[in-house]
Amino acid sequence: MNYHNVEILFVEDSTDDAALTIRALKKSGFTNKLHHVINGAEALDFIYCKGTYASRSDKEFPKLILLDLKMPKVSGVQVLEKIKSDPNLKSIPVVMLTSSNEGPDIEKCFELGANSYIVKPVDSDKFFNAVKEIGLYWMILSQSPH
Amino acid sequence: MKKNDSNELIIANRKIAFQHQEKENRAAELIIANKELVFQNEEKENRAAELVIANKELIFQNEEKENRAAELIIANKELAFQNEEKENRAAELIIANKELAFQNEEKENRAAELIIANKELAFQNEEKEKRAEELIIANRELKNAEDDIRKLNDELEQKVVERTAQLESVNKELESFSYSVSHDLRAPIRAINGYTRILVEDYADKFDTDGVKILQSIINNSKKMGELIDDLLAFSKLGRKQVTVSEIDMTDLLDRVQEELSFEDYENIPEFNIGTLPNAIGDKSLIKQVWINLISNAVKYSKHKIKTSIEIGAYKKDNLVVYYIKDGGAGFDMQYYDKLFGVFQRLHSQEEFEGTGIGLAIVQKIVHRHNGTVWAESELNEGSCFYFSLLSVNH
Structure with a gap:
């Protein structure tokens, strides 16, 4: 598998949310540069070029990380903490995706340095729009030091 | 001799x-x-x-x-x-x-x-x-x-x-319950809604008219369920929220609420007639929510009228300020008054006026959490007047 030129790292354990998000991104034209991993541990493997991703070049960083909050094993918060405390990675924008605004995590995420925090809308219209806007904003409008 | x-x-x-x-x-x-x-x-x-x-x-x-x-x-x-x-x-x-x-x-x-x-x-x-x-x-x-x-x-x-x-x-249990309600229930509904939309958008030609209508109903109902869950959570969150009181500049607050109002296409832009509003003691963000809900209701229930006029005013009573908002909208039958502030209670059909029936329940909960009272007077087809009381500043 080709892990080069990955621009969006998408970390999501829910197959349905992943399918819907990927479709929304595809419709907005971001799909070919997207890599989907299904848990936090795999996300860290990808970032640090370990395990399955040992062959990946550690010189390449994704432009954007979409990170689901609630995942088994390594949670989104833990992944976020790892990324934002690493001087090489902390400038990568991380957008937290979550199913609810009920969790105690919003403040914590921002404290750790999350760049945005999106509650996935039930209404698919709004959901698709939200995903499209995230892609547009972070991939095109926002300037990163990388 | x-x-x-x-x-x-x-x-x-x-x-x-x-x-x-x-x-x-x-x-x-x-x-x-x-x-x-x-x-x-x-x-x-x-x-x-x-x-x-x-x-x-x-x-x-x-x-x-x-x-x-x-x-x-x-x-x-x-x-x-x-x-x-x-x-x-x-x-x-x-x-x-x-x-x-x-x-x-x-x-x-x-x-x-x-x-x-x-x-x-x-x-x-x-x-x-x-x-x-x-x-x-x-x-x-x-x-x-x-x-x-x-x-x-x-x-x-x-x-x-x-x-x-x-x-x-x-x-804590309740909190984790509402967390899982909002997290775990929302996810499948979002999936239902999203997949159905994909069907409508990408596979519409595979369905006949009735089929598309049914897909649309699935979308509408799942969306509605999402709203109900969100409302329920907002309501339960309200009960747990800390009320932080201070003096509220009510005129200023009303100005800001008016600026933030947005209207649907079928709604009239309301004419406001706002009287003098004394300040009161309360939680600004919560009282703002009260005004938003009451004004949105006034706008919503006036949509079938030619124009929407909203009168807002206040009067002082003992150590309280009583605020009121009066509209000339659809009103309601006073015999169902006891249902007015109930959670998910509605006095109109979804077709007539959309909504989940959480707005007034939230209003009541907020006012009660301020130890205030909320009540209403109405005449069917003539309009309604809602009142709520807060502690006045110089009590």
Whole structure:
């Protein structure tokens, strides 16, 4: 598998949310540069070029990380903490995706340095729009030091 | 007779001889007496001289006595005066004495009274001692009771601690419940909604008209369910939210609410008529939500009218400010008033006026959390007026 030129790292354990998000991104034209991993541990493997991703070049960083909050094993918060405390990675924008605004995590995420925090809308219209806007904003409008 | 005469003569002679003798005796005696007299004279002269001296002495003494008498007169006068004084004094003393006697009597009476009083006191003292004993007993009982109460209190406190812990754990459970409700229930509904939309967007040609309609219904219903879940969560969150009160500049708050209002295409842009709004004490963000909900309702329920006029005002009552918002919209039947503020209770159909029925429940919960009251008056098709009270600033 080709892990080069990955621009969006998408970390999501829910197959349905992943399918819907990927479709929304595809419709907005971001799909070919997207890599989907299904848990936090795999996300860290990808970032640090370990395990399955040992062959990946550690010189390449994704432009954007979409990170689901609630995942088994390594949670989104833990992944976020790892990324934002690493001087090489902390400038990568991380957008937290979550199913609810009920969790105690919003403040914590921002404290750790999350760049945005999106509650996935039930209404698919709004959901698709939200995903499209995230892609547009972070991939095109926002300037990163990388 | 002659013899007698001679006798008489003899006798007379004799007598004369005797007398002569006598006279001689007498003369001798006289000489002696003379001598004696001379002596006595001498003596008397001596005596006279002595008397002169004595007289002088007497004169002197007399003078002395006169002086003394004068002095005595003065002293006497003085004594008389003193005497008078003493008499006066005596009179006074008599009066004083009488007074003293009277006082004495009084004192005796008094003493008698005091004796009685003393007896009374002694009796009372005894009573008091009895009483004191009783009090000591009562005190002991009280102390026991106090100990009991303290013990009960401690137990109660322990119970409160336990109950609080229970409540806290229930609250935590509730929190994690609402978290999973919002997280776990929303996810499948989002999937249903999203996949159905994909069907409509990408596979519409595979369905006939009825099929597409059904897909649309699935989308609408799942969307609705998402809204219900969100509303329920917002409502339960409200109950847990800390209310932080301060003075609210109500005019300013209303300005901001008006600026933030957005309207659907089918809704009239309302004409606002806003009166003087005194400030009140409350949680600004929560009270803002109250106004947003009430104004949104006024706009929503006026959408079938030609225009939407909203009157907002306030009046002071005791230590409260009562705010009101009046519209000329659809109104409601007052016989269903008890359902008005219930969660998910609706007095209109979804087709007539959309909504989940959470707005007024939220309004009521917020006002209640401010210890205020909310109520409404309405006439069907004429409009409604909603009131809510908050603590005024100068209460």
